[in-house]
Amino acid sequence: xxxxxxxxxxxxxxxxxxxxxxxxxxxxxxxxxxxxxxxxxxxxxxxxxxxxxxxxxxxxxxxxxxxxxxxxxxxxxxxxxxxxxxxxxxxxxxxxxxxxxxxxxxxxxxxxxx
Amino acid sequence: xxxxxxxxxxxxxxxxxxxxxxxxxxxxxxxxxxxxxxxxxxxxxxxxxxxxxxxxxxxxxxxxxxxxxxxxxxxxxxxxxxxxxxxxxxxxxxxxxxxxxxxxxxxxxxxxxxxxxxxxxxxxxxxxxxxxxxxxxxxxxxxxxxxxxxxxxxxxxxxxxxxxxxxxxxxxxxxxxxxxxxxxxxxxxxxxxxxxxxxxxxxxxxxxxxxxxxxxxxxxxxxxxxxxxxxxxxxxxxxxxxxxxxxxxxxxxxxxxxxxxxxxxxxxxxxxxxxxxxxxxxxxxxxxxxxxxxxxxxxxxxxxxxxxxxxxxxxxxxxxxxxxxxxxxxxxxxxxxxxxxxxxxxxxxxxxxxxxxxxxxxxxxxxxxxxxxxxxxxxxxxxxxxxxxxxxxxxxxxxxxxxxxxxxx
Numbered sequence: 226x227x228x229x230x231x232x233x234x235x236x237x238x239x240x241x242x243x244x245x246x247x248x249x250x251x252x253x254x255x256x257x258x259x260x261x262x263x264x265x266x267x268x269x270x271x272x273x274x275x276x277x278x279x280x281x282x283x284x285x286x287x288x289x290x291x292x293x294x295x296x297x298x299x300x301x302x303x304x305x306x307x308x309x310x311x312x313x314x315x316x317x318x319x320x321x322x323x324x325x326x327x328x329x330x331x332x333x334x335x336x337x338x339x
Numbered sequence: 340x341x342x343x344x345x346x347x348x349x350x351x352x353x354x355x356x357x358x359x360x361x362x363x364x365x366x367x368x369x370x371x372x373x374x375x376x377x378x379x380x381x382x383x384x385x386x387x388x389x390x391x392x393x394x395x396x397x398x399x400x401x402x403x404x405x406x407x408x409x410x411x412x413x414x415x416x417x418x419x420x421x422x423x424x425x426x427x428x429x430x431x432x433x434x435x436x437x438x439x440x441x442x443x444x445x446x447x448x449x450x451x452x453x454x455x456x457x458x459x460x461x462x463x464x465x466x467x468x469x470x471x472x473x474x475x476x477x478x479x480x481x482x483x484x485x486x487x488x489x490x491x492x493x494x495x496x497x498x499x500x501x502x503x504x505x506x507x508x509x510x511x512x513x514x515x516x517x518x519x520x521x522x523x524x525x526x527x528x529x530x531x532x533x534x535x536x537x538x539x540x541x542x543x544x545x546x547x548x549x550x551x552x553x554x555x556x557x558x559x560x561x562x563x564x565x566x567x568x569x570x571x572x573x574x575x576x577x578x579x580x581x582x583x584x585x586x587x588x589x590x591x592x593x594x595x596x597x598x599x600x601x602x603x604x605x606x607x608x609x610x611x612x613x614x615x616x617x618x619x620x621x622x623x624x625x626x627x628x629x630x631x632x633x634x635x636x637x638x639x640x641x642x643x644x645x646x647x648x649x650x651x652x653x654x655x656x657x658x659x660x661x662x663x664x665x666x667x668x669x670x671x672x673x674x675x676x677x678x679x680x681x682x683x684x685x686x687x688x689x690x691x692x693x694x695x696x697x698x699x700x701x702x703x704x705x706x707x708x709x710x711x712x713x714x715x716x717x718x719x720x721x722x723x724x725x726x727x728x729x730x731x732x733x734x735x736x737x738x739x740x741x742x743x744x745x746x747x748x
Contacts, residue, residue, distance in 0.1 A: 247401070247558065304589035306555055308562070315356040316343055316363060333562065335510075335554045335589075 238262045239326035243282070247334035249305070252289040259286060263324070275307065276320040278330070294334075306333045347372070354563075358553045358596035366563050373560050377548055378413050384534050386504075386546045389420035394500040396491055397425040397446065397454075399439035402506030404446060404568040405557045406549055410504070411450050425450075426503065428490045429458040430483055431466025432575065442569040449567070457494035459486055463736055471575055473739055479575055482739075485731045489723055495543045507547040510554040510592075513599045514584045516606035521584075529610040532603070553599060555592075 243259040250257045263281070267273050279301055283292050295302060300320070307314035308331040309322060324330075343353040343363045351365030357372075364372060381387060395410065397403045410423055427443045430436050440456060447454035460466045463486060471479050495503050512531070519528040537544035549557065561568055591598040717723065718730035729737070 302589075303593040304585075306558055308559075311366075311563075312342075312352070312354040313356045313559075316353055331562075333558050335558055 239265050239324065239328075241278075241324060241327070242329045243278075243286075244329065244331040245334075246331065247305075249295065249332050249334045252287050252291065252295055253282075254288050261286070265326075272323040274320060274324065275309075275314065275322045275330070278324060279320075295332075304335050306335065307331070308333070355556075355559055358555055358592065359600055360597075369556075370560065370563060373552070373556055374409055374412060374416075377409050377552065378417060380534070380551055381413065381419070381548050382417075384546075386535060386548060387419045387421045387502075390422075391420075391502055392422045392424070392498075392500050393502045393504055394424055394426040394455075394495050394498065395452075396503055396505045397427045397443045398506075399427075399442035399446070399569040400506075401557060401561050401566075401568045402508055402511075402549065402554075404442075404506075404566050405561050406504065406506040407446055407450055407452065408564065408566055409560075410548065411452070423450075424453040424455065424498070424500075426491065426494050426498070426500070427454065427456045428487050428494065429456050430487065431459050431468055433468060436467075439569040442567060445567055455494060455498055457490055457497070459490065462486075462490055462493060463732065465736070465739055467575065470739065482735055483575075485735060489730070489732045492543045493721075493723065501543055503543055503545050505545060505547055506549055508549045508552050508554050508557055509599050509603055510585075510588055512547075512550055512606070513602040514582075514588050516602055517587065518584045520606075520609075525609075528606060532606040532610045551600065551603070553596075 240260065240262055243261060245253050245257055245259075253259065263273060263278070265272065267277050279296060280299075283296055287295065293302070295305070297303075301307070307319075309317045310329050311331075314322060345351045345353045345365035345368050346362050347364055347368040351367065353363035354366050355364050355369045356362070357364065357369075387393065393410075395403060395407050397407060407423075407425060413419065414421060414423060425443060425447050427440055429440060443454060443456075446452075458466070467479065467483055470482050474482070491503055491505075495501070515531040516528065519525075519531055534550050535544055535546040560566075588599065588602075591602075716725065718725040718733055719728050720733045721730065723730045723732070725731070727734075
């Protein structure tokens with residue numbers, strides 16, 4: 226019973242909507258809205274966080290080689306704002322926020338220099 | 340984390356953490372606080388006069404869109420009694436400016452403001468697409484920055500407007516202050532901290548109502564009010580993201596958000612230390628000296644777009660600034676350079692400018708002793724204010740037109 230329950234939990238997926246604006250969509254196929262199915266837990270078995278999502282986006286969703294416009298030193302580039310369900314990520318735990326099913330996460334760049 | 344409540348109304352869920360004081364506010368309270376702070380800036384600096392016609396420099400981007408929205412709201416709420424309109428500059432960049440101007444046209448309808456679009460080709464006979472074809476991508480931001488600044492003033496004059504507001508925010512101000520500080524350019528440091536700038540020789544004054552607003556809050560204000568704005572990078576400056584001063588500002592903000600306003604305040608304090616009677620002071624000398632004594636409630640007279648004496652030195656310095664932060668140039672921040680006579684001579688001898696034949700440089704060098712001090716006057720060709728016979732834009736145009744003639748041949 227226990228192994229089956231564990232396997233079931235591991236197989237669970239959550240759906241999240243990722244949005245990019247402020248010029249960031251340029252790095253992600255020029256699409257502002259991305260609907261992703263993500264595993265509920267990372268390889269270590271912990272719930273996935275924003276930090277995990279940022280790495281996931283760089284490896285799987287970004288189609289532009291200039292990842293330094295999005296990530297610097299394994300962290301989100303300063304100047305990019307994150308809203309989780311319309312709330313400032315600074316109020317939600319920033320990178321440590323554990324992503325829930327149905328979340329809407331918006332990345333807004335203020336670095337646009339055009 | 341359990342959702343925090345708004346510190347102001349204590350009923351709604353907090354959505355925003357303010358950078359300057361870490362207050363947690365809900366959407367409604369944030370919008371109100373943001374608008375009230377802009378209102379405070381406008382009234383404490385005496386930016387508007389009843390009956391005044393004010394042009395909003397509109398690019399379709401987030402700053403000018405938020406500025407237009409806020410000013411419309413505040414003008415109605417607090418009865419400034421000013422007439423607002425949108426003034427856009429069309430650089431003639433296909434795939435970029437034509438799309439952003441569509442945004443401005445929609446804004447004009449949404450905000451019920453008249454819209455005037457002035458094109459580079461209309462003023463100068465050249466679009467930026469044509470400029471880049473002629474000189475390539477390197478250095479084209481210099482042309483665009485020079486043209487745009489003048490275009491905004493000339494567009495205002497066409498409409499009989501004497502006041503232009505731009506959407507420069509606290510982050511832009513901090514960036515400019517750092518750049519001028521690192522260059523040791525004290526006269527410009529003084530101008531860059533002024534909320535309102537103008538010139539004895541120019542009828543058009545400029546002001547920045549969003550001077551104390553954080554860029555983060557401008558973005559969040561636009562987001563929560565669902566404002567329609569355009570954000571794509573200029574296709575001719577794909578590396579604009581990497582301006583050094585801008586990256587420094589963003590990293591400082593990350594460590595301590597209040598650093599941005601602290602830098603703006605420091606810039607203002609340093610500006611008060613700049614003596615009004617600098618050796619190369621322009622005709623605004625008396626006004627500038629008096630103005631620095633006041634607590635920024637008066638407009639401080641600046642040198643406007645006074646050009647440096649040496650063409651070569653000026654171009655070299657502009658290129659240097661371009662490399663330091665092309666993003667600032669594109670945002671319309673000042674690009675003029677004012678050099679003392681000795682530095683001008685040195686710069687002249689260092690080599691010819693890209694668009695100037697050696698003979699002209701030699702002639703320019705000879706002119707230096709004859710004109711020991713800059714005097715603000717008018718350009719012989721277009722009448723715009725200039726401390727030289729020709730203003731910067733006309734000098735750049737001369738170079739372009741020579742290239743064009745060769746192409747025609």
